[in-house]
Amino acid sequence: MRLHNIEFRCLSLLFNALALLTVSHIVHTTHIRKICEKRDIFFEAFSCPRERPGKWDHEPITYLLYDVNPGEGFNLRRDVYIRMAVFLQFLRTQPGYRRSRLVLPPWSNLVHWRSHNIEQTQLPWSHFFDLPSMKAYTDVIDTPEFLAAYETLHGQGAAVVLDEVYKLKHFDNMFENGVFVDKFEEHVCPKSDSGTLPFLGYTNFATKEFTCLHFQGSAMLLHKLLETYKRKGQSVRYVLVLNAEIVLHDLWGNVDYWEARRSMRFAHSLVEVADRFRWDYLNSSDEQDRTVRPANWRDASHRRRAKGGEYICAHLRRADFLYGRDKTTPTIQSAALQIRAKLLELGLKTVFIASDCSRTEFYNLKNYLKRFRVVRFAPENYEQRATLKDGGIAIVDQIICSHARYFIGTYESTFTYRIYEEREIIGFPKDLTFNTFCKSEKEMNCEKNTVWPIVYN
Numbered sequence: 442m443r444l445h446n447i448e449f450r451c452l453s454l455l456f457n458a459l460a461l462l463t464v465s466h467i468v469h470t471t472h473i474r475k476i477c478e479k480r481d482i483f484f485e486a487f488s489c490p491r492e493r494p495g496k497w498d499h500e501p502i503t504y505l506l507y508d509v510n511p512g513e514g515f516n517l518r519r520d521v522y523i524r525m526a527v528f529l530q531f532l533r534t535q536p537g538y539r540r541s542r543l544v545l546p547p548w549s550n551l552v553h554w555r556s557h558n559i560e561q562t563q564l565p566w567s568h569f570f571d572l573p574s575m576k577a578y579t580d581v582i583d584t585p586e587f588l589a590a591y592e593t594l595h596g597q598g599a600a601v602v603l604d605e606v607y608k609l610k611h612f613d614n615m616f617e618n619g620v621f622v623d624k625f626e627e628h629v630c631p632k633s634d635s636g637t638l639p640f641l642g643y644t645n646f647a648t649k650e651f652t653c654l655h656f657q658g659s660a661m662l663l664h665k666l667l668e669t670y671k672r673k674g675q676s677v678r679y680v681l682v683l684n685a686e687i688v689l690h691d692l693w694g695n696v697d698y699w700e701a702r703r704s705m706r707f708a709h710s711l712v713e714v715a716d717r718f719r720w721d722y723l724n725s726s727d728e729q730d731r732t733v734r735p736a737n738w739r740d741a742s743h744r745r746r747a748k749g750g751e752y753i754c755a756h757l758r759r760a761d762f763l764y765g766r767d768k769t770t771p772t773i774q775s776a777a778l779q780i781r782a783k784l785l786e787l788g789l790k791t792v793f794i795a796s797d798c799s800r801t802e803f804y805n806l807k808n809y810l811k812r813f814r815v816v817r818f819a820p821e822n823y824e825q826r827a828t829l830k831d832g833g834i835a836i837v838d839q840i841i842c843s844h845a846r847y848f849i850g851t852y853e854s855t856f857t858y859r860i861y862e863e864r865e866i867i868g869f870p871k872d873l874t875f876n877t878f879c880k881s882e883k884e885m886n887c888e889k890n891t892v893w894p895i896v897y898n
């Protein structure tokens with residue numbers, strides 16, 4: 442009787458698997474017709490055959506600009522970029538949009554940038570990232586490049602006049618009759634929306650149309666939005682999407698996501714600072730640590746051979762996390778005990794601390810770890826701080842953590858998540874990366890951050 446049951450379950454499993462395969466094949470082939478080349482939703486990235494240069498010159502150019510809610514931090518903004526870049530890559534496969542370009546919003550005085558004696562307004566992405574590497578994924582341009590292109594078309598010193606600005610907002614009720622459907626809907630702009638000016642921090646930006654939209658859905662819905670408001674005869678179209686963080690990922694963690702993510706290499710100047718620090722204070726180098734990467738991210742393959750330097754890295758998120766997330770953020774003493782246990786387990790003597798903690802918190806942490814070397818990166822002088830800026834210092838911390846033998850991060854911190862990803866790209870075994878501090882050192886089975894392993898084509 443039991444044998445029969447098992448046979449029956451095996452058969453029904455097989456049947457379900459076959460049904461799934463058929464459905465996915467149908468989805469897959471519909472996709473083939475929709476975009477230029479087949480794209481399996483999980484295993485193949487958007488790609489089109491290389492076109493003859495100039496083939497689409499008759500098509501309009503769409504400059505897609507976007508911005509994120511001012512309160513959002515650096516690392517969520519990086520995630521929003523991926524949603525937009527993956528969308529752009531798709532959009533460029535669509536008739537009428539093959540010459541679309543994504544304009545990267547400048548970085549200005551983010552809330553977490555606390556050094557007020559240095560200039561950190563309107564920073565281009567090239568300050569933090571390797572732009573040529575990002576351009577190898579899709580057609581993205583920094584704001585200064587956009588401004589230069591605009592001047593070429595409209596004359597020097599011309600004020601920027603956008604065609605359309607869309608300010609997105611969540612629907613009050615996201616689940617109509619219990620289901621989440623992709624949709625957008627115009628609504629009357631509240632008075633407070635005049636506060637969105639100046640666009641992207643530029644006082645000389647204006648717009649012909651300003652539309653407030655309730656929006657819910659993935660980045661693909663932006664295609665419908667662009668189609669809905671399209672006007673005839675436009676050879677260049679300037680569109681700005683405000684509150685782009687409301688736009689969801691098409692599919693998080695698939696090949697498209699990882700291609701865009703892999704292309705986001707850091708600026709060489711920041712990598713150099715981090716590498717020098719690794720060498721001087723942590724005896725760590727790419728050759729020794731087996732963390733050498735190919736010059737072009739496209740040439741990387743899936744290997745988990747990285748060893749990392751002889752130190753562990755702990756990302757200890759403090760500041761606002763102590764209030765907003767006090768139930769999951771450990772005390773300094775508890776974090777120290779968790780670090781200590783790991784150092785002893787791995788037989789290591791050095792811990793690198795990446796943190797937005799205060800001096801007192803760092804002093805206390807060191808006191809709890811007296812038998813170990815506790816290292817932290819700090820700019821050598823004011824000039825270096827002014828050059829790197831707070832965002833650059835944070836990236837140096839992230840690079841150093843990405844090369845550690847073992848990493849442990851903070852629950853639900855996007856800063857931690859970006860380090861996980863970097864280590865996935867470098868090729869560490871998963872258990873040396875996806876680790877999370879518990880609130881208390883006594884609680885070993887606390888809720889951990891999600892594991893999103895890298896996928897390749």
Ligand SMILES: Nc1nc2c(ncn2[C@@H]2O[C@H](COP(=O)(O)OP(=O)(O)O)[C@@H](O)[C@H]2O)c(=O)[nH]1
Nearest residue numbers: 514515516553795796797834835838854855856
């Ligand atoms: N230098 C440095 N800055 C940090 C660190 N952790 C947090 N920060 C700062 O605090 C900000 C945290 O905001 P965000 O990037 O949104 O990450 P999240 O809030 O942890 O999800 C970072 O962007 C940094 O400016 C750290 O380990 N080192």
Ligand SMILES: [Mg+2]
Nearest residue numbers: 513514517855
């Ligand atoms: Mg944040």
